[in-house]
Amino acid sequence: MDSETIDFINMADGTREEYELLERHYRRFTDGLPERLMAHLQLLSGDLMGYKIDRFQHSLQTATRAQRDGADDETVVAALLHDIGDTISPENHSELGASVLQPYVSAKTHWIIKHHGVFQGYYYFHHLGGDRNARDRFRGHPMFEPCAEFCARWDQNSFDPNYDTMPLVAFEPALRRVFARQPFGEHVGAPVA
Helix, strand or coil, rough: CCCCCCCCCHHHHCCCHHHHHHHHHHHHHHHHHHHHEEEHHHHHHCCCCCCCHHHHHHHHHHHHHHHHHCCHHHHHHHHHHHHHHHCCCCHHHHHHHHHHHHHHHHHHHHHHHHHHHHHHHHHHHHCCCCCCCCHHHHHCCCCCHHHHHHHHHHHHHCCCCCCCCCCHHHHHHHEEEEEHHCCCCCCCCCCCC
């Protein structure tokens, strides 16, 4: 199937058969998403950026803490991938990570990852001349406390070089289960504004 290609050069000219061929290629590509995510996550390795551990170890440590606290697969995977956007868009990494997760996770989990950056700012924005309470614009939102808890319990404290962090392979089964879900299926639910 790799050598099969469509004939059209303008999408408006495609036939049903050509689009069915493209769909078969797309499905196979989509099936490889867990491998690509794990490879992309490893791009966070190396540069400490001033921390005691790199961003890859931070991601593993965040997921390890969630796992050891008894979080469900979806939450553990979200903890693992929460900073995956750092390699592409550091200033907007929360939204990028949330977008990667969105088709496969609940609206609650998507909201937490999308907003974790501003909630994490509670711990340091004031040291850089910012407003540590910037997250307060979401106070009263049903996801305020869950997002604050995500940061307090698992994210802000996951920079410890002496923490017994689980390896990436330990999270692979959960990652595969979450990304095997039907995209935008019943697990997603109504958006949380």
